[in-house]
Amino acid sequence: MRKRLQSAFHFALDPLPKTRHTAHMRNLTLIVAALVLFLAASLHADDAPKDSGKTLYHVVSLKFKEHTTPDQIKPVEEAFAALKTKIPGITSLNWGTNVSPEHHDKGFTHCFVLTFASAKDRDTYLTHDEHKAFGKILGPVMADVMVIDFWAKE
Numbered sequence: 001m002r003k004r005l006q007s008a009f010h011f012a013l014d015p016l017p018k019t020r021h022t023a024h025m026r027n028l029t030l031i032v033a034a035l036v037l038f039l040a041a042s043l044h045a046d047d048a049p050k051d052s053g054k055t056l057y058h059v060v061s062l063k064f065k066e067h068t069t070p071d072q073i074k075p076v077e078e079a080f081a082a083l084k085t086k087i088p089g090i091t092s093l094n095w096g097t098n099v100s101p102e103h104h105d106k107g108f109t110h111c112f113v114l115t116f117a118s119a120k121d122r123d124t125y126l127t128h129d130e131h132k133a134f135g136k137i138l139g140p141v142m143a144d145v146m147v148i149d150f151w152a153k154e
Contacts, residue, residue, distance in 0.1 A: 055091070055152040056116040058125070061108040063144040072141050073110075079137045080112050086130040089121030090114055108146065122149065 060080075064073060077095070084093040095112040098105045116122040125131055 056119060056122055057148075057150050057152060058114040058116065058122055059148045059150075060112040060114070061146040062110040062112075062138070062142060063107045064109060064141050065143045068141045076138050076141060077110070079134050083125075083130060083134060084114075087125050087128045089116055089118075089124050091117055091121075107143070 062076075081093065081095060084090045092115045093112065095110065098109050098111065114125070116125065
């Protein structure tokens with residue numbers, strides 16, 4: 001019995017001939033490379049393609065300069081809200097002013113939440129002439145801005 005086991009596993013105990021060893025290493029390298037590519041692709045799954053059914057959120061929080069008046073803020077609100085009708089690819093645009101009782105707003109008073117079906121649509125928005133024109137309206141009264149983009153998860 002022992003001799004049969006030894007001969008049955010003889011291939012596993014003997015070093016591989018050089019050509020078999022080289023072929024074996026090449027195959028192993030290809031398997032490892034494929035695994036690495038698979039893992040890398042899964043790490044970028046949050047870069048969802050347009051037809052994935054996921055929604056890309058673009059969240060913009062604004063802080064106005066200290067002495068900015070409501071009359072100066074009103075055109076900013078109107079211009080930002082109007083971007084939905086001026087720039088293709090915006091799925092939705094909602095906005096409002098801070099009403100949180102937590103007092104962690106750090107002076108940010110306004111939040112605009114836009115959604116896009118794809119990163120390409122968002123990129124079109126970012127480079128669109130109407131977005132740039134809005135920046136010229138916002139610039140003189142803006143103290144700070146915080147922008148976060150994320151793919152919605154369930």
